[in-house]
Amino acid sequence: MNMIEAMAARHSVRSYTDAPIEGEVLEALAASIAEINKASGLAVELAPDGGKAFDNLLGHYGKFRGVRGLFVLKGRRSKDLGLRAGYWGERLVLEATALGLGTCWVGGTYSKRSVAVGPGEELVCVVTVGYAAAPGRPHRTKPIEAFVPGGIADKPAWFVSGVEAAMLAPTALNQQKFSFALDGNVVDARVSGLGVLTDVDLGIARLHFELGAGAEAFVWKHA
């Protein structure tokens, strides 16, 4: 499964079997995390038994079952920490999907105190990871016009592919508050209005757009 296929195959999984992540799958994840931390400056960690953060009222409220593994997305405090956690965290999510694992981004419904964070580090959010007991389903999405001011009629095919890939992206509460504007080959990605974790959502949507459009087709207005 390549990253394009992984974007289409990924749906949030909130119910897991008790099969541990081990062997080659664990090695592949550890290698991805090392690469991602090197490229991003983040301090992403796999907590194989991080599921205890869901073993409380909040976790049950969030309808999670059998959570064992967590990706802990954290790094040094900076203005763009949420955006980077979204972009690189979703890269890890897609790699996990390609390895046959289920995932779910989690901003709220877990105990932050149960997650280890080093001095000077800020926790952005976690992603549950493990073998799915119940598969996820495709999310409802707004129509493509909702993401492109002025519509797509005059837009090149690569741009439309990028927006379509972003429509597959997970967003907090499925809020899908992002939009993309095109000027020449410059793409301006924004989040509109108020919402929760919209900077993380924007990072995730930007990765999907890049994968769908092809990174060589355009440049971002804001790096």
Ligand SMILES: Cc1cc2nc3c(=O)[nH]c(=O)nc-3n(C[C@H](O)[C@H](O)[C@H](O)COP(=O)(O)O)c2cc1C
């Ligand atoms: C930043 C972020 C935070 C999220 N937080 C939660 C959460 O606290 N609890 C939860 O059950 N799902 C959470 N989700 C999952 C979204 O509800 C889910 O991605 C969205 O409904 C779209 O569904 P899909 O991921 O299956 O495509 C979060 C997703 C993102 C991107």
